[in-house]
Structures are given as structure tokens and as C-alpha cells.
Amino acid sequence: MRKLFKLAAGALVLSLAVTGCGSPAPDNSTSGKTDSNAAAGKPYKLKLVYRAAPQKDTQAVQEAVNKYLEPKINATVEIQQIDLGQWNDKTNLMIASREPVDVIFTAQAIGYATNVGKGAFLALNDDNLTVNGKKIGNLLQQYGKGITDSLDPLFLKGSQIDGKNFGVPTNKELASQGGYVFRKDLAEKLGILDQVKNIKSNDDLEALLKIVKEKMPDITPLYLANGITAPRTAEDWDYMGDRKVPGVIRKTGKETKVLSQYDTPEYVKEVTLARKLMLAGVINKDAATTTVDVLSALKSGKVFMIPALLKPGKADELAIAYNMQGMLEQVAVTKKTLSTSETTGAILAISSTSGDPVKAMQFINLLHTDKTLNNLINFGSEGVHYTKVSDNVIKSTDKTSDYNTGTAWELGNQFLNYVWSTEDPNKWDKFKQFNTDVTQSPALGFTFDVSPVSTEVAAIANLSKQYDTSIETGSVDPEKILPEYKEKLKAAGLDKLIAEKQKQLDAYLAKQK
Template identity: 25%
Template sequence: MKKSKSIILITLMATMLLSACSGKNNETESAAPSGSSSPATSKTNQKLEKVTLKIMIPGDRPARMDAVIAEAEKRMADTLNVKLDITFVPWADLAQKTQLTLASGESIDLIFDAPWLHLSQQIAAGSYEPLEGLLDQYGQNIVKARPQQMWDANKFSGKIYGIPLGAAHFQGRGYYVRKDIREKLGIAPIKSYDDLIKFAYAVKEKVPGIIPLLPAGQDGLKDMSEAVFRRFFDTKNHLSPSPVLTQSLVLYTKNNDGKVYNLFDEMDPTIWSWIKNARKLYQDGIIGKDVLAIKDLSQPAKEGKVAIFDQNNFGISPDIQSAVKQNDPNAEFEAVTFFDATPKANISNFQQWNFIAVPAVSKNKERAIQFLDWANQRDNYDLLTYGIKGEDWEPVGDDQYKSISNGYAWFPFAWILNPLFDRLDANQDPETQNYNKYTKVANNFTTDILTGFTFDNTPVANEIAQYNTIEAKYYTAIMNGVVDPDSSWLQFKTAASGLAKKIQTEEQKQIDAFLSKK
């Protein structure tokens, strides 16, 4: 991490913490979502008829999930009287499984979705229930736990179709680096991308059997491919996927100017340099040769087989740290990020990456929202987020926690995450904690000119579907350096450029209409 950024963070903390404190009032004690009346108190003070809620969320079921759910059901027994039937879907199967579930009309009461998954498509298909009325009547705590900016920026066609799941206004990004290997090789702490790659080459030369660098190779995690991931630390050009293809840089925005650019029309030199660099890293054996086949980045890392991999957070997940130590007691990951903490340097549209939605077919819509309202209260949030106090975790002050077992992994992002009750990991280094605090303050970011814009994909739905099928054949392979970029990009362009142009034209038309009303 750059020394200058650390200094900026330290000097800003006093002002930032004051802003955060005032933000607790201004940003979390919000009114009901715009367009709604003040929420009524949830009717949970009397015992209701027993209902089983079917919930579908991503990830792996924690070992101690049954104990936590049993405690939650015990707490709800005399009021909500809810039983929780939770299905965990592996990340690699998430898109297909959730899409098939919704298409089949299977009875599901709460389901995870996201802009990077198929949220917009499912909204257009009528799969999800609009939530304003339910939140008015049953969601007082859900509403209060999220700032008004979060509600305003996460509507679709002017309505709330999913409860935004996030604790910050900007997604943390960084690399997990094997600190023990770095120190054994006598390499100084990593402060730049060049330092990171030098370390990767040293691992390749001196530590056989370890993958030096492992980016994401799944089509569903395209934004974590080697070439694409670097955009998160580029505050010069502000390159970002357009609102339609949310993980693809083929159609992209830059410099917050409200225009959609097309790589097939003209290749951006910065993006091309990232692509060429990825190719060199793959050819040199720095990027793992099986990058496209690995479904879960963290699994080989937990097994001690990876020196560097990228993740969507600033710090180190306790379950990954403990897992790697089980394989090698001396092994240890450290967090490295090149995030620029200069105020207003980063652009945010305040949109969250993850949502929990109520399918239109649910027969328990009211109870589903009542349950989420119950879960968005401090003690209940702590239970479902961190596990059983004294067994899985213990509080550190008012806003931190410390894990004391490995049996309950952190996954509130899948169903209940909010900025009011989310605790910081007390084991994180001070700089990581400062980054996490920084991203909780909305005023630290420049507002994206497209904040609040949602794309109606109806006019080009077929083109989007066809384009996505073609892109899946080329994009992650190119962005991870697995194939020759010159010939593969030409093949990709030949197959997909016509579709991309139609999507771009419709997208720009809708953006222009949106901006004309601002």
C-alpha cells in the first residue's frame, strides 16, 4: 500500500469519524424509501401461525449453521413463529440454479440476486414482488438500517424490487498475499502493482509448487479477471462497465461523462496494455495455468497452493486465514490494496452489488419481510452474521467483533448485510479498518452522473442474450491471458460487434433521456 495513501487516511480519520457519527443519523436513520409513507411497526408482538420460509442464497453451508438457525427459531417462536429452510447454492452453479428455480415457479420466499447475476432480467420477467408496500407495513427496521442514498440509488424502473445488501458506498478490492512467503524471500511489503508482480516472479523462481497469481476465471466473476481487476485502482480514467453489461468492459464508461464507449469501435490503450500484460503473465507461468477451470478462488488458497489472489474486500476473511493455517501453521495472508483514499478520487453510484428479493410466487411475502425486519435488529443481526456469542464470536467495543471458532463463516452479504449493524473485524490491521470506515462515508465519493439510472433491456433482450453467449467463449480467456489477444480479440469482434453496437445504441438512447430530465 502506498505510503502517501496511508498518510491521507490517517489525517482524514478525525474528520471522517465525525462524518460517520453524524452519518449514523443522516444516513442510517432514514425515512421510508422515497415514494412510501412512514413504515408502520411490524406486527410481531403476538404469536403468529407457524410458517416455513424457503430461502435460497449463495455459498457453502457453514458447519455450525444448524445451531445458529435453531437459536434464531427459538427467539422467534413466540412471535413470528418462523422455521427457516435455507438452501445454499455453490457460486459456480448460482446463475443456472436460481434462474431455473424462478422459471419453474418453484415456491421460494426469499432469493439472492444481483445486477451482475440476472436481477434486471428477472425484474423485467415479473419474477419479483415490488416491496414498497411490504416495507411500509412490515419493514421499519429494514428501512432504518440503510441510508436514503442506498434506497434512492437501488431502485429499478423507479421501484424497489430487492433489499440492497451492503455496508459501504464503495466495494473494497484488494489482493491476498502470502506474507510468510514474502518475508521468507526477504521481499519488502508490497506498495504497488509492480511490487506485486515482482513478488509473483520471485515465487515462480524460488517456491515451486505454489501458484504465483490466481485471478478469477469464471464467467460469472469476469470483473476479477487479471486485466479487468486493475481498473478498480485506476482513478485517472475511471473506466467502468456500462450499466447494461455490468461485468464487461467491451461497453464501458469513462471520466463520468455519460457516454458509452465500445472497445470494438476503438480499443482503449490502457485496457489493451492490461490485456497484453495478462498474456505475458500467463505465458511466463505467473498466472495459474488452470485459471479458467477453478470454480472457487479461495479453495486452493486455503490449501496453501496460492501466493496471490484477488478478492472483493480490503481485509482478510477469518475463515480463509484459519484454513490456510490448518494446512501450514506458519502460513499467513496479508491484505494489499492500491485503493486511492483521496477524497472524491473515486466515483460511486451508491448501487449495491447484492440484493435479497421476494419472488412473486411466494405465498409468504408478508412473513418473509417480517423475518428480514427481525433480522435487521442488532442482537438478531449479530446472531445471523457472526454466530452464537461466546461460541462463535465475541464483541470488541461497540462496532467490532472477533471470531473464536471456525464453524460459522461470514456471509451477511447474501441476505441481511446493512451499514448500521455491520461490525469491523477486530483482527484486521489498522489500515484495512481505516479503508472500511472510509467507504462508509458517502461524501468521500464523487457521485456518478448515472446514479439512479436503470436500463430497460426489453428492446435488445435478444441481442443481450446472444452477446453474452458469445462473450463467454472469449472474454475471461482474453482477460486472463490464456489465449493470444490479437487473434482472439479479432474473432471475438467479428462474432459480437454487431450485437454490441445495437446494445450500445439503445443504452445511449436511454441514458440521454435520463440525463435530459436531471
């Protein structure tokens, strides 16, 4: 890992320009073929848990998936989709109760590193991996050749924790960019489309959102919820691990001093603006308490704008998922950046409660290599949920809404995905271009190990639940509440946590020289 990042530091942009998000697997590379070795062993039912709104036709698609999958690896799959608004509570309970699960979606933003620390996921590249007294060995090496052949090494190396891969990242964009998705049709109607498209920072929001409020009182100008807030959209911070654990450096600079984000002028500025917007009535009043996530709110048709992490075609993807074609557009407010969190933005992990980790690994490998399976589980059945326009372009049917999760970025290799007829046909080429000229975090490749300060992390996590969302949505006055919060954070051990993160980062950087 150290050697890779030392070399990559000077040539990453060139590498990305050539390889993008990794070389796409050969078209339909394993579709229709059965691996006799993979199909060996006892039949097994895999449980797949990922973040998506439950679909009307999930059962029908599951049956189609199993008809295709079973001859390949002698396994079927039970699909469990969990809404964004319920994800944290339900999956935290699953992990705490040791519920049997095989493949589960995770990401740095929703506790990947923290759950690794809890022993929730198996180390896939551990030569000595043993489960229930049986030595299994290196799952990634033995059963993940399609993954290692097609996935940019930066994904696997960047997502490691202490040299171990506890999941397989989705083959997708590497860069990250904060911004907003907004209703283009409403902006056109109000005559403010050009102004919205030219937003440069959160400072430009207030005047535009006030127009929406005045002219369309039934529309929420800016919807915030579940930690998806304007300050987090505008930041350029590298958390170097779980975003729930304080301690950041700026991705856009060279400075590697770890800071408490709550002390930075950027944070104070953004939460002050959020409060101003809340008092102006342009943010939903229940932002701190609602269980309706930002995507569901956008889908309702009653929202003008939501914060989002952007990539090429993000607005188009959401428009297709929510039957809002032609109604959405996106605008960026930050630079394109690359940090460890981008390599861990979407991961399929194998739960340590899995009854057959080998089958689980084979299944993930197929999602990265088998075009038929990948598109079936992401888009449903051809002739029912979509029809083909050409080999790689599809269009919707009257049944598309019955199975349209909009979560292809969670499952496998996006370069195998079909492109909707309403999307840019050059979508995947633009993904590669998006990953060029990227600003790299000085801490690229580093992930903070929380175990030395686990007590402090747990105490601070409880405080974060109490304060973060209310402050960052403008639901409370930051001038009064932020000092109180910071005092409690200090009492809970924030200084010790920051010092430990600094110690680990310094040690990591020293090894890169």
C-alpha cells in the same frame, strides 16, 4: 429519484462524511422484543438462499435462529448456502424452473437487473403489488420501517430500476475500489512485502509474481477464476446495470459516451498483460475452466494473490473466515468510486415465487434492525462459535470454523455486526471515512433496462460465456481471439445494444438537469 440525485450530485461527499453508509440502527434495537402485528398470520417457513460455502453447523444455527425468530414473526427459516463456484448455475436453474424461494441474495455483478427483467423478484415499493390475485401493496413501506429509518437513501434510490426497489441493499460501504488480497506472510518470507504493498497498477505485477514462482514453485502466484480477473480489477468502468451486458462509461471522468469495453485501450492493455502473465506461468493454467473460485483457492493456502473489490478490513475479514489470521493483506490499484453498481453490490430480494412475501419482508427488516438475529445468522451461537470480549467485540473458539461464512456483507445491516478481536476496533468508523472523497460516476442512479434489446442481450451473453473468461485470464492470445470475438459481438447486435444504452442514458441525464 430525479430530485434526490440532482441535490446529491453537489453534496454527496459531505453527506457521506456525515452519514457514512447510513446511520447504524440503535444497538439491539428490537432484540428480545416481539411485534404482535408481525407475529400475526399463519405460521410459515421461509427459504433463504445466499452465496456462501455450506457450513458444518448450519443446521444447528438454523435451529437457534428459528427459536429466536418464530415468536417475532410467526415464521421459521430454512437456510440454503451455495458456494461461489456453483452459484450462477444453481440460482439460474432456480429462477428458470420457478423453484419456491422467499429471500435470495443478488447483486448487479451476478445478474440483478437481468433477473428483474425476467420477473424473478417482487417490486417491494409498489403500492399496487398483487401476488396470486391478492393485493399486498407496498411491502417496504408497511413492513420495512427499520430499513428505511437506518439505510442511507442513496442505497434505496440508487438500486431502483424504473423507480421500483426489487430488493433491499445491505447497509455497508458505498464506495468501490479494485485491488488484490495477498499472502503477507509469504511476501515477508520472500522479502517483497514493501514492494507488494506499493503496487500502483497491474503493470507492477509481473516482476513480483515471477519472484513468487521462482522461490515458491508450489504456490500459484496469481489465481483467477469465474470471471474474477486482473482486467476487471483494474477497470474504472460503470456498466450502468448488469456487468454481463456490454456498454460502459468511465466512472472517473465526465464523458457520458457509451463505449464497448472491448474497443477501449484499457481493455486491450489488460488482456495483453494477462496473456503475458499466463505465458510466464504465474497464473493458474486452468483459470478459464476451473470451478474452484478465488476465495476457495486462497483458503487452500496454495495461492499468493487474488483479485478483489476492496473495503476497509477486507483482508482481515477473509483471514477470519479462512482461519488465516495475520497472513493476509490488501493493496488497491484503482481510485475509490461510486456508481449505481455500488448501491447494488449486495441485495436481498424477495422471489416472485415466495409463498408469503409479507413474512419475507419482515425477515429482511429484522436483519437490518435486530442485532441478536443479525449476529446469530452471520456468526453463529455465542459460547459455541465465538465468545464475547466486550459488548461488540468477539473472539474465535475451537468451533468457529464450523460456522464461519464470511458473508456478513450479504445479510442486512453490517453496522450491527460484531467485530472480531483480530480486526480493527474502529472498523465501522473507517467504513464511513472510506466513503468520503469518492469519485462519482456521471451515470450515478441510472440502470439500463435491457428489455428493448433482450434478444441481443441473450445472444451476447452466450458469446460472453464462450470468450470473456478465456480472454481475460490470458488463456488465449487476444491478438488472435479478440478480433474474432468482436466480429461475433457485432453480428449478435452489439451496436444496437450500445445505441439503446446510450439512448436511455441520455434520456436519464436530460431529466437530471
